[in-house]
Amino acid sequence: MADVDKAVYKELHSDLMSRLEDIINATIVEKLPPSKLEEFEKLLDNGANSNQFQEFIKKHIPNIDAVLGTALITFRERYLGVNRAN
Numbered sequence: 001m002a003d004v005d006k007a008v009y010k011e012l013h014s015d016l017m018s019r020l021e022d023i024i025n026a027t028i029v030e031k032l033p034p035s036k037l038e039e040f041e042k043l044l045d046n047g048a049n050s051n052q053f054q055e056f057i058k059k060h061i062p063n064i065d066a067v068l069g070t071a072l073i074t075f076r077e078r079y080l081g082v083n084r085a086n
Helices: 006-031 034-045 050-060 064-079
Strands: none
Touching: 006 064, 034 050
């Protein structure tokens, strides 16, 4: 990355972070029980803080650490070209 212009690097970093956030958010929504989706949407609409989101998610996705780990692996494989076999 030493040859990459700082502005290009910042843009690339921002893009990758946005894609990671999208993968994490999609994974959370996918793993939430359907009966809790409306409650989750209300948190979003009411501007809940990150602590409220974390508490809600931990309460309703008991294995959240493993779920997020899988999301990170998916990101790594999809966008960084690293797969589990490497």
